[in-house]
Amino acid sequence: MSADQPVTVEVGLGDRAYDILIGSGLLSRAGTEISRRLPGTRAAVITDANVAAAHLDALKDGLEKSDIQPAVITLPPGEKTKSFAHLEEVVDGVLAARLERGDIVIAFGGGVIGDLAGFAAGIVRRGMNFVQIPTSLLAQVDSSVGGKTGINSARGKNLVGVFHQPKLVLADTEVLDTLPIREFRAGYAELAKYGLIDRPAFFAWLEENWARVFAGGPERAQAIAEACRAKADVVARDEFETGDRALLNLGHTFGHALEAATQYGGTRLVHGEGVAIGMALAHRFSSRLNLASPDDAARVEAHLRAVGLPWRMADIPGDLPDAEALLSFIAQDKKVSRGALTFILTRGIGQAFIAKDVPASEVLSFLKESHPGEQESRPGQQKSRPSQQKSRPR
Amino acid sequence: MSADQPVTVEVGLGDRAYDILIGSGLLSRAGTEISRRLPGTRAAVITDANVAAAHLDALKDGLEKSDIQPAVITLPPGEKTKSFAHLEEVVDGVLAARLERGDIVIAFGGGVIGDLAGFAAGIVRRGMNFVQIPTSLLAQVDSSVGGKTGINSARGKNLVGVFHQPKLVLADTEVLDTLPIREFRAGYAELAKYGLIDRPAFFAWLEENWARVFAGGPERAQAIAEACRAKADVVARDEFETGDRALLNLGHTFGHALEAATQYGGTRLVHGEGVAIGMALAHRFSSRLNLASPDDAARVEAHLRAVGLPWRMADIPGDLPDAEALLSFIAQDKKVSRGALTFILTRGIGQAFIAKDVPASEVLSFLKESHPGEQESRPGQQKSRPSQQKSRPR
Structure with missing residues (x-):
């Protein structure tokens, strides 16, 4: 696994500010990066069966280097997992692992896992530490910035949740190579969105460089970082979505x-x-x-x-x-x-x-x-x- | 119903500051007091079967005066109601009533209803307006100040919840006359606690005046107001319980x-x-x-x-x-x-x-x-x- 210096995007939210690290090989550095910011804490990893099969061993190795042996809660993949029943399952699992308020819930997966695990982290003991390790392009550019968490209701999507900011986001760009191309493309739509909202030069850059973003060169981390910066700017202006x-x-x-x-x-x-x-x-x-x-x-x-x-x-x-x-x-x-x-x-x-x-x-x-x-x-x-x-x- | 001028306690939490009104006859003024602060909003009342039987008509009359026709969700009384299943029931009920983020969830009951309804208000659409109308002495002096909401887990009490401050608390002292004496006394223990923590003069006053607090004279509102002020002071210093x-x-x-x-x-x-x-x-x-x-x-x-x-x-x-x-x-x-x-x-x-x-x-x-x-x-x-x-x- 390569471990180039990652790009860092700071999300400026006062005493809730945090870093997003973007680069390849970040799973192997997860323990180091987490311990540097949250020393001496214990953790639970929330993931889904697909991500666990492909990447859980790599993450555990990365955490092990800093003596973090997490409890692991593995859920079925798919949007249906964003339900009250699975929320209760995650909450119970975190409490069963006897984690305290200063310990960490790690979301390891796409947007579904990020939204669900973030919600659980926001309500167990009225708010635990939360770290996002998004494994889809959509989650890296979108769900991992902004602090929105939640589940679906029979009345509609994302109608139930809280605002709960992570303490750290690790976006490993190498992990994206295992995504089905259709899913990568779908994430790319959200990425391009930031050019269309207020960054015309970024959109022009994407028109030139999109193939390299897909191929996985340094342009991939560059594009994700720019999208995260764009979203972080908007969120810093309006954390609770009033404007x-x-x-x-x-x-x-x-x-x-x-x-x-x-x-x-x-x-x-x-x-x-x-x-x-x-x-x-x-x-x-x-x-x-x-x-x-x-x-x-x-x-x-x-x-x-x-x-x-x-x-x-x-x-x-x-x-x-x-x-x-x-x-x-x-x-x-x-x-x-x-x-x-x-x-x-x-x-x-x-x-x-x-x-x-x-x-x-x-x-x-x-x-x-x-x-x-x-x-x-x-x-x-x-x-x-x-x-x-x-x-x-x- | 008498309607003396209520005592007002301001809870100073910056942009989350709110008033607690304490006095007799407040149910009949509920619509006026709510509309003054949150004009043009719709509401859902969360209550339990006991409180509904004794006081729901009075509250509805009070709301009706300001053209508020609330959706009503009635739950079984008792601590077991603070569960995931009832949380989901309340959340679904509020969504079914098509309430939006600027509308109001009203908790009308004791601590169980306050904790559960406050939690639901904190998570539906990631946070709706919340009004507390506590009907037990314990809830009036304790649960209604501080913004702690939550439910129980198999692993322990109050382990799951959020901090969500109300926009207004209406503590009707007359309603307490329908409480069983054992429950009134139990609430009194929490009231006396504030004297023991840091208000020795209040404790001495209670030693003199407790019988009038029980009897329901103006001393009752006075004592509740002093306990609320004491708790509000502590909460304003340390909203998120770090010290x-x-x-x-x-x-x-x-x-x-x-x-x-x-x-x-x-x-x-x-x-x-x-x-x-x-x-x-x-x-x-x-x-x-x-x-x-x-x-x-x-x-x-x-x-x-x-x-x-x-x-x-x-x-x-x-x-x-x-x-x-x-x-x-x-x-x-x-x-x-x-x-x-x-x-x-x-x-x-x-x-x-x-x-x-x-x-x-x-x-x-x-x-x-x-x-x-x-x-x-x-x-x-x-x-x-x-x-x-x-x-x-x-």
């Missing part, structure tokens, strides 16, 4: 509706793919509302297509519900505040903003135009624009 | 051991009774260690006896496990940090302090002396004292 943090939902309102429309099956559409199509639609919708140039929408679509991501509804295999039904999924989304439709729209690449009170009729017409089964043309362009909230200068 | 807040555990280490020894049955010993005996033992133990005068221990014992509370182990009906077994309950207590025995001891009435590294042998000898089944006399007084941590001057 700007909503920008991170770029692509997610359309994306969640498409995920819901395909029953979150994960066969037809995984989360990052939904976000990819959602981002393309958000740009096209912004162009349709005369907010942004159609050239920018075309550029986003071209890049997603180039890396092999779906970018339009027609790319989803099988039939979709009609536009009315898709709109009803959007209206049920938790980002709907008091009945008004809130969208993240854009004025161009890297110029996303929060648009409140977007008229449902506009969304419906746009969905009809974009729907592979309902290709009606519309008589003319709408003049009314939604009220806008400028994203703050940085 | 001084441990003073609130006066009487609780011995008390929890006795509760555990009686299987938390609630028939032989309720929590406040355990605390009463625990406080008397903490004073007697401090005197035995030559830290405090035996006269102070005698004064505490006399007051507890006067109000009808148990004050020694012999007051618990039935047999107790032996001193060794009681010590093992103490050593399992979550307040044991890394194997060292931590106790709240005292230098006299109103002079409690945190004592770390109390030798287990001292505790064992004292338990043997105090145990009704093991009345051995000891050969002489021990000279060694535990290390001390001074409580901060105020």
Whole structure:
């Protein structure tokens, strides 16, 4: 295992500040990096069966070097694991290992494990130390920054949880080589999102360098670090999601509706793919509302297509519900505040903003135009624009 | 219903500051007081079957005056309700009512309901608004101040939860008239605790005025307000229990051991009774260690006896496990940090302090002396004292 010097991204949250280390060979250094920051503590590792089979021995070796012999709790892989039943299982396991408040819960897996283990760490003894070792690209760029933890409810995804910041994140870029390519690509959609929100130069860099990010050169760590910095900036401005943090939902309102429309099956559409199509639609919708140039929408679509991501509804295999039904999924989304439709729209690449009170009729017409089964043309362009909230200068 | 001007206690926690209103007739003003602070919000009331039968109509009338028609979730009464299963039930109920982050969860009941509903409010959508309407004396003086919420685990009480501060607490003193006298007395033990921790004048006032507190005159609101102020002072100094807040555990280490020894049955010993005996033992133990005068221990014992509370182990009906077994309950207590025995001891009435590294042998000898089944006399007084941590001057 190589052990190049990792890139460090500092997440500045005052007395909850922490480091993200990004680089190859970090599993073998896990004990050293953890002990340096949290000396003399004991740990429980929460993981899933797939990650355990591929990487648990390497992590245990890395922890063993600093005399950390963790309790290990292994869960079934998959989104269904984010449930009350598994939360209780993890909580009981951590308590059974007699860990105290100053000891550590280590999340070792993708977003599901990170969200579930982080939630457990946030509630056992009203908050234990928490370390993230994300093993998917999505988790490295997204779930591991920001402190959101949680589980799903029968009423919707991520409706139950807490804000609980980790003390350290170790993103081992080598581990990503064992990911199925479809999963890597899905994570890449969230990575590219940060260019589209407010870093146009990063998006241009990705258009040039995406193949090296996929191949695993130093560009991979560079790209992950830039995405983490971008997210950390937004989170530091708005830790508890009362304002700007909503920008991170770029692509997610359309994306969640498409995920819901395909029953979150994960066969037809995984989360990052939904976000990819959602981002393309958000740009096209912004162009349709005369907010942004159609050239920018075309550029986003071209890049997603180039890396092999779906970018339009027609790319989803099988039939979709009609536009009315898709709109009803959007209206049920938790980002709907008091009945008004809130969208993240854009004025161009890297110029996303929060648009409140977007008229449902506009969304419906746009969905009809974009729907592979309902290709009606519309008589003319709408003049009314939604009220806008400028994203703050940085 | 009378509606005298309530006493207001401000809990100063920066941007999490809130008011406690204490007085009679507050249920009928609930809508007014809530709407003044959280206008235009919807609510869910979490309560138990006993409280609902006695007081739910009065609360609903009070809310109705401000057009609040709450969803109501009624749970079985009793400590067993603080479980994962009931937590999930409350979370689902709040989500089913389609409440959003800015809406309110109202805890309407004793400590069990407050802890459970507060935990649910802390995790639904990662934190909703929370209002406490405590209906027991214990909850009014203790559970409603400090932001601790949680449930029990098979591994112990209150091991799972979050810190989540309410936006408002309404302590209606009239509601307490429907409490069984034993429960009122048990709550009184926690109230008197604040005099013993650091308010000697309050303890002296209680020695004079306790009968009027029981009878329900203005002294009742006065006493509850003083206890809330005392707790709020400690919590404001140490919101997340890293130091001084441990003073609130006066009487609780011995008390929890006795509760555990009686299987938390609630028939032989309720929590406040355990605390009463625990406080008397903490004073007697401090005197035995030559830290405090035996006269102070005698004064505490006399007051507890006067109000009808148990004050020694012999007051618990039935047999107790032996001193060794009681010590093992103490050593399992979550307040044991890394194997060292931590106790709240005292230098006299109103002079409690945190004592770390109390030798287990001292505790064992004292338990043997105090145990009704093991009345051995000891050969002489021990000279060694535990290390001390001074409580901060105020």
